Every structure is written in C-alpha cells, then in structure tokens.
Amino acid sequence: MAKILILIGAHLCTAPRPQKEAETLANAGHDVTVRGFWFDPELVKRDRILFANKKWRFEPIVDFQPTHRLHNWKIRLQSRLAKEQFQQFGIFSPGLLGYGVKAMLKVARQACADLTIVHSEAGLWVGNQLLNEGFRVGVDFEDWFSEDLPPTARAARPIAQLKALESRLARECIYCLTTSHALAEALAEAYQAPKPTVIYNTFPxxxxxxxxxxxxxxxxxxxxxxxxxxxxxxxxxxxxxxxxxxxxxxxxxxxxxxxxxxxxxxxxxxxxxxxxxxxxxxxxxxxxxxxxxxxxxxxxxxxxxxxxxxxxxxxxxxxxxxxxxxxxxxxxxxxxxxxxxxxxxxxxxxxxxxxxxxxxxxxxxxxxxxxxxxxxxxxxxxxxxxxxxxSWENQVEVILKTANFLLGSDPLSYSILIMQPSISNLFFSKLHQISALRTIAKKILRGYTLRQPFHSGMICLDAVEHSWAWTGSRRYETFDRELQDKLLSLSRNYEILIDIGSNIGTMSLSVLLRNPNIKAVCIDPNSRAIALLQNSIGLNQLTDRVDFIEAAVSAVDGVLTFDESGSVTGHVSPSGKQVNSVSFARLINEQLSRKCLVKIDVEGFEVNLLKHLSSLINLTNLCLIIELHPLGFNTIGNPNDCFKSLLDSGAIIEDIRDQRLHQVEDKKFTQVIAKWSNE
CATH class of the missing domain: 3.40.50.2000 (Glycogen Phosphorylase B;)
Known part of the structure; x- marks a missing residue:
C-alpha cells in the first residue's frame, strides 16, 4: 500500500476527476488524501457530504471562508502583490498561479507521500519543486493551462513560465494523464515529451x-x-x-x-x-x-x-x-x-x-x-x-497500471527511469565524457537495465550499450521518429507487424503502444536485445500481442554467425558467435493468410533476403518497409540489387514520404516501402 497525495486548486465538489482518481486508488488499497482549498460555505457543505464515509480523505490546505478572512489576509496580499509585480515589471512569482501556492508546497513536503499528483496551475509549480527535491510526482493535465485563455487575457498571465512548468512535468512524470488523445498528442508534440496517458472524463x-x-x-x-x-x-x-x-x-x-x-x-x-x-x-x-x-x-x-x-x-x-x-x-x-x-x-x-x-x-x-x-x-x-x-469502470485498470508501475520503482531506479538531459548532464553523462570515468562506468553499469518513457509507455535499454540514448539529449522516442510514425500510419491497414531485426523493439513498441489493434512478431539474434524487449513488452502489458523469435533471418533454417557489437548495428558476419537462423520465406508465408506489415533492418543482409520474394505465396497481403544500406556496408550491402529484386517481383516502390521511386543511390541509406497489387 502506498501513500498518495492528490493536490487540487479549489473545492472538492468542483473537481470530479480527482474524486474519481482518489476513489480508484483507494479501492486498490492505497492510502489516499486529497488536499484543496475552501472558499464558499455552501460548497464546503457539499464537500463534506462527498468525502463522508469514503476510504480516502479530504482536507483543506487553507480555509478562505469569510469567517477566516482576517486570518488569511497575508496569503491574499501575497497573491495581489504577485499580480501587480508581474503586470508592472514582468517578474514571476508562484503567487500568480493561485491562492496558497506556498502553503500547498508546505503540506506536500510534510505529507512525504510515495506519489504526489498535481491537478491545477498552482500544482504545476509545486510539482516542479517536488521533483527538484526527489519526490515522485504525477500530473493530470485536465486543462492545457498555458493555452486555456483568449488572446485578450494572455498578456496578464505568465504564459512562458506556465509552459516551462508544463514541459518539465510532461517530460519527467511517468504518471502523466490528460483528457483526450487530441490533447495528449498536442502536449507530446509541443514539449517533445512522451504522449500522456488518456483518461476520459467519464463517470461510473x-x-x-x-x-x-x-x-x-x-x-x-x-x-x-x-x-x-x-x-x-x-x-x-x-x-x-x-x-x-x-x-x-x-x-x-x-x-x-x-x-x-x-x-x-x-x-x-x-x-x-x-x-x-x-x-x-x-x-x-x-x-x-x-x-x-x-x-x-x-x-x-x-x-x-x-x-x-x-x-x-x-x-x-x-x-x-x-x-x-x-x-x-x-x-x-x-x-x-x-x-x-x-x-x-x-x-x-x-x-x-x-x-x-x-x-x-x-x-x-x-x-x-x-x-x-x-x-x-x-x-x-x-x-x-x-x-x-x-464509463469510468472501463478506465480503472489504466490508472492503476500507470500508478503501480511508478510506485513499483525504488528511488534510485526512478531517478534514472525519468532522467532528462538537465539531470544527466550534471552527473551520469560525465561518466561517458571523461575517458577514465567512462571506463569505470562501463564496468559498474554493464548489464544494468534502464527504463525510459516511450510514447504512452516505457522502453528498456542497456545502460552501457545504449548510453547514447540517455547520457545526452537523444532519446529512443525521437530515434528515427519519422520511420516510427510512418510504421504507425501503415499499421492501421494491417493485422500483424513482423519486425525483422527488432533489436530492443523501438519500432515494434512504437506501433504497439499507439495502435491497439495490431499484433507483432519480433525477430533478432541478439539475446540481450531480445531480453530487453521482453522486459519492455511485460512492463507495458503487451505480452498477449507479441511473439518473440531469438534468431537471425536467412535463406533457410539453420545456423550462421552474428557480430553483436554496436547498440543497434549487430549484423550477420563471417566472424562472431553462432546463432540460429529461420527461413525468410517460411517466416512470412506462415503469416500471409492475413494482412502483414514487415519491417526489415538487417544491416546490409537484406540483399540476401529479398532474393527470395518469389517464394512468397500471397504478395498482395504484404507490405515491406526496408532500410537499404549503402554499397559494401558490412561487406554485403547492395541497394541496387535489392531494388532490382523488388522490381522483378512486381512491387510498387515508394519512399517513406509516399513518393514513387524508380531508382536508389548506392552510397546512401534509403528507407523504401514495397507493396503489390492484384492488377
């Protein structure tokens, strides 16, 4: 059982979404307290009725009812001065975001909850302060506060500061909710953040x-x-x-x-x-x-x-x-x-x-x-x-999954889990920038699994092999993002994704997390990559939609040698360790009774696979998206031979921006899409 604090900016009776959130988390066994503010005696009566006989509690942070006005004059004065200061001099202070902001921070610190969830403008600032102090923080973007005003009212509001507060919470909070997919996608794009989890404002x-x-x-x-x-x-x-x-x-x-x-x-x-x-x-x-x-x-x-x-x-x-x-x-x-x-x-x-x-x-x-x-x-x-x-009942499991995933992490793994450039540049990235420290880091972190926010879920990566994706500004969600999004778009028309050369599952996860109607088969001979992908699939509760094959894909079932060096560039090679291989034609034909989207990224070895297109039984059910590697890449790359194999099979070939291709350059990496028609 975890101790959870939910912070709202007004009366409980005016906040139905936090009420339902509190009920859901308390029914799951957590110790839940909601803290807000009281202003109106009539609404106070309604609040008292609402939290009577509940498993969770409500307590006002400050009681601003008329009978307490003299007692609270200091907080009211601070808010008034904050507004004057901003309007006259452009100076930001947290009092701009509502009454009792610092009082809200004080009660959050005192509560020392396992998870503090913020809901209001004031909560944005409090959440940022709590992140600075190492607390676990969640955010529910019931509104997009920095975009919730008509143009005439924006001049009097600290829009830039609100955007900065929102951006950090959107990027760093794993428990990050909002009210629609339209708003979730807009927040993710605006702040280059993982897409928040969508919980509609439904009712039980x-x-x-x-x-x-x-x-x-x-x-x-x-x-x-x-x-x-x-x-x-x-x-x-x-x-x-x-x-x-x-x-x-x-x-x-x-x-x-x-x-x-x-x-x-x-x-x-x-x-x-x-x-x-x-x-x-x-x-x-x-x-x-x-x-x-x-x-x-x-x-x-x-x-x-x-x-x-x-x-x-x-x-x-x-x-x-x-x-x-x-x-x-x-x-x-x-x-x-x-x-x-x-x-x-x-x-x-x-x-x-x-x-x-x-x-x-x-x-x-x-x-x-x-x-x-x-x-x-x-x-x-x-x-x-x-x-x-x-109905709200249909969303309970999503909330509990999101909360329990976060609450299941210890403070150290949580700090690495949500790490952003501003934090990692202060410490962890130094391990990789200084030669002596980098050597130490490779020893102490080898085999350590990190978890990183990825679209609406998480992706697991190796602390050493994938250090490029967490010690600097790059993240897996932005890695080959155009390709991720193109695969997602294509997947809407297919029943299964076959990911040949899946590595840790960037492309598969990107599709599975954003398209609930598709299943996947992930194939890679790298045992560490497959283990990380299996962890990711389990964390995101996608196990029933994914099959794994730890093998290379080749002309026939058998054994070949594989070089595992490089975080995403392992490849079939004359030297390396022996791994099992599965037949390309058999692998695809087993699935072609339904519409199949096949992604191929095998570091040059695609030239050998595409020679066997003639062995496929139902090409019209198939769409290939292939990375063609430059001539001589890993000694075997040959994009023109690949292109010829596709043309000979009758494929219609386009780039990932839907432009028809009639040739490819042999010195470049090229993403191509191949489809076959009945005509």
Whole structure:
C-alpha cells in the first residue's frame, strides 16, 4: 500500500476527476488524501457530504471562508502583490498561479507521500519543486493551462513560465494523464515529451442506481427538453449559438440551463433571448454532485457547444458530454477536436455540428425533435455507449497500471527511469565524457537495465550499450521518429507487424503502444536485445500481442554467425558467435493468410533476403518497409540489387514520404516501402 497525495486548486465538489482518481486508488488499497482549498460555505457543505464515509480523505490546505478572512489576509496580499509585480515589471512569482501556492508546497513536503499528483496551475509549480527535491510526482493535465485563455487575457498571465512548468512535468512524470488523445498528442508534440496517458472524463456506470426518477426541472412533460450546464452561466460557453439558433427552430421545446447565475450574467443573457422564447428558458442553480445525474436524466438532449478558438478547450473533452451519456441523453456537440474524437468513434449518440453555427444547431435539433423514434433510439444508444465503452469502470485498470508501475520503482531506479538531459548532464553523462570515468562506468553499469518513457509507455535499454540514448539529449522516442510514425500510419491497414531485426523493439513498441489493434512478431539474434524487449513488452502489458523469435533471418533454417557489437548495428558476419537462423520465406508465408506489415533492418543482409520474394505465396497481403544500406556496408550491402529484386517481383516502390521511386543511390541509406497489387 502506498501513500498518495492528490493536490487540487479549489473545492472538492468542483473537481470530479480527482474524486474519481482518489476513489480508484483507494479501492486498490492505497492510502489516499486529497488536499484543496475552501472558499464558499455552501460548497464546503457539499464537500463534506462527498468525502463522508469514503476510504480516502479530504482536507483543506487553507480555509478562505469569510469567517477566516482576517486570518488569511497575508496569503491574499501575497497573491495581489504577485499580480501587480508581474503586470508592472514582468517578474514571476508562484503567487500568480493561485491562492496558497506556498502553503500547498508546505503540506506536500510534510505529507512525504510515495506519489504526489498535481491537478491545477498552482500544482504545476509545486510539482516542479517536488521533483527538484526527489519526490515522485504525477500530473493530470485536465486543462492545457498555458493555452486555456483568449488572446485578450494572455498578456496578464505568465504564459512562458506556465509552459516551462508544463514541459518539465510532461517530460519527467511517468504518471502523466490528460483528457483526450487530441490533447495528449498536442502536449507530446509541443514539449517533445512522451504522449500522456488518456483518461476520459467519464463517470461510473454504477452511479445510475442513484437516479431518483423525479421531474424537478421540467415544467411541461409533453414537450421535449434540452439541457446545458456549467459552473457559471455566461458568455464564451456556447450559449450565444443556442440563442441565435432559436429563431430558426419552430418546434416547441423546453430549454434548461444550470449554473451559477450572477446579476452580470442575467444582464448579458436577457437581451439575447427573443420574447417568444423567454417563457420556455429555465435557469437552475447548481446542485450537489449526488443530485446532478438525476437532474440531467430528466431531459432529452444534452448540449455541448464548446468553441474551437482556445486550444485547451478545443482539444479536451468536457465533463458534460460524458455526463449526458451517463444520463442517457442524445448529444449535440460542436466539432472541437476533442468532441470529434468521441463522436467519430460513436456517431450514434447524437450529432456533431460546426462550432458557432446557429443554423447547423437548429437543423440538428430538428433532426432529433421532429422524429420521436429517432430521438428515443439516439438516447438508447447513448446509454449503451456509456455502459459498454465510456464509463469510468472501463478506465480503472489504466490508472492503476500507470500508478503501480511508478510506485513499483525504488528511488534510485526512478531517478534514472525519468532522467532528462538537465539531470544527466550534471552527473551520469560525465561518466561517458571523461575517458577514465567512462571506463569505470562501463564496468559498474554493464548489464544494468534502464527504463525510459516511450510514447504512452516505457522502453528498456542497456545502460552501457545504449548510453547514447540517455547520457545526452537523444532519446529512443525521437530515434528515427519519422520511420516510427510512418510504421504507425501503415499499421492501421494491417493485422500483424513482423519486425525483422527488432533489436530492443523501438519500432515494434512504437506501433504497439499507439495502435491497439495490431499484433507483432519480433525477430533478432541478439539475446540481450531480445531480453530487453521482453522486459519492455511485460512492463507495458503487451505480452498477449507479441511473439518473440531469438534468431537471425536467412535463406533457410539453420545456423550462421552474428557480430553483436554496436547498440543497434549487430549484423550477420563471417566472424562472431553462432546463432540460429529461420527461413525468410517460411517466416512470412506462415503469416500471409492475413494482412502483414514487415519491417526489415538487417544491416546490409537484406540483399540476401529479398532474393527470395518469389517464394512468397500471397504478395498482395504484404507490405515491406526496408532500410537499404549503402554499397559494401558490412561487406554485403547492395541497394541496387535489392531494388532490382523488388522490381522483378512486381512491387510498387515508394519512399517513406509516399513518393514513387524508380531508382536508389548506392552510397546512401534509403528507407523504401514495397507493396503489390492484384492488377
């Protein structure tokens, strides 16, 4: 059992994702505490109800309720001064990121948890400080904080500092979560980091048992009902599009909006609503978390009308979409990248419409409201998808796997596991830069296995043989990245990847971790490389999708000699150790009843393998991606002979940028793709 601390920036009742995270980790046996802040007495009551009788605890870091205002004046003053200092002089201080940032760091230090998970802007700074002090840190990018503001508001915010804090956590935290694949890929690209693990903002299916079946919102049960909710009713949340759509909608329907509704919001909203619709728009206050699902379930269609102009909001998938599914509502969602990710997978749950397009919204409403049977079917589809695909229960194992993998490492291996250039240049890389120390390092680290973040998982490497991938700026995730991504793209159309010359599995892992629908066969005669690859496959829980063959690939089954020198350049050679070999034709033919993607990187020996293409039984099921080595490479490289063998077999040959090839240069390394058609 581990001690886990979850840090949030506000009330517990406004943070459903950390609640579910705490519940998941506590149910797995961990000792979990959530720490946040209290501001509003009414929300404090809701918080107390939420954590009553839970296996995990909630405690406020600072209580900012009005009755404690005098006690907390110092923290409020620090925050005010931080904002003034930044606006006047451009000087950053952590107080810019929220009230009580230093108090948050203090409680994290005192907790001395095995894992501290941060969720807020303030948590970004606290997480960075904890990393400096050697703590295990996790991060959940519920929002992309540095990209979560309209242009007019960015000037007053420390964007550069937020990006720096995000970048380090994205690169160094193994427990790194976010809300959609669109956002995960954007974060990975922006910060050259491993892709965060995606945990959708879904809700437990079991909560449906608490639905009270009452009709407290609805006024006329004969009319269909639309529902929209947020913390606050106001501009910039898609309601403008709804009100502009109403003149195009000539169907009687109730519209229910839920959220905090200050006087400023009333003054903004009322002029937007035409007189004929005012008596059919109903405003409701927020309700306790335990009641929200019941109130949503009263209605028929849920509106998720997010805008695309702010990157964070465009890329995420909000809570409301998943809560509509949990409640069994048809969904009308705007085509943000995040919402498109869900509706493209599950189109039967509703309609995807262009953002800020009132006419499209009105038409989508008509499509559902004018055909009661269609609306009924769409609502049923939403429930089915929520139960079978998009419930919190379906994601529990992913969270536990990510947390348990990190918690299973000791502090020393963890520091090496997440090592980045800024750290390694201070110490470990020195072992390889100074001759005498390099000799020592090769002795003390020989056979030591390191683990490095790699896409959404980990890759194992040898501390000495693969020192180039951890002592400097290079990492395996960026090694031959264009080739990794091309293999991934190709793999979408194939059932199995055969990796000939797999080494430690850079290419296989890159595909397996990012394409859940493909299996792999990995072949390499280097016993150390195969052992490292098997470790990686086990760590990433991919064992049921991979077969290993420790052998070279040649013309026939038998034995040949193999030179293992070099981290990625072992090759068939006249001298070296004897290894088993398997027949190229037999290996491929055994798989060609299904569509096969075959990667070949055998350091020049490909010239011998491609001579046997005529022995393959079903070339139209095959795609080869081959590294052709220069003429004379390892004494056997001959790219022109390889090219001729491919042409003679009837292959269509392209480079990895999809350009047709008619010849290759014999002095260059060339990646080629070969396919065969039925024509």
């Amino acid at each position: 299916w079991a909560e449906r048992e608490q639905i009270d079946r009452q009709k407290r919102d609805r006024k006329n049960l004969k009319l269909s009902s639309l529902h929209w909710f947020s913390q606050t009713i106001g501009p910039g949340r898609g309601l403008e599009t709804l009100f502009q759509a109403l003149p195009h909608l000539h169907i009687p329907v109730e519209i229910h909006l839920r959220g905090n509704y200050p006087e400023s919001a009333r003054q903004w909203l009322e002029p937007l609503v035409t007189s004929e619709w005012r008596d059919r728009i109903f405003i409701h206050p927020t309700v306790p978390n335990a009641e929200l699902l019941s109130r949503i379930a009263e209605h028929d269609i849920g509106l998720a009308l997010e805008y695309t102009d702010i990157p964070s909001r465009n890329l995420t998938v909000t809570n409301k979409l998943f809560q509509y599914l949990q409640a069994g509502l048809a969904v009308i969602a705007t085509d943000t990248a995040g919402q498109r990710e869900i509706l493209s997978q599950q189109p039967a749950i509703g309609r995807l419409i262009p953002s800020q397009n009132p006419v499209a919204l009105a038409q989508a409403l008509k499509d559902l409201l004018c055909t009661p049977e269609r609306l009924k079917t769409t609502k049923a589809n939403s429930l089915k998808v929520a139960q079978e695909n998009l």
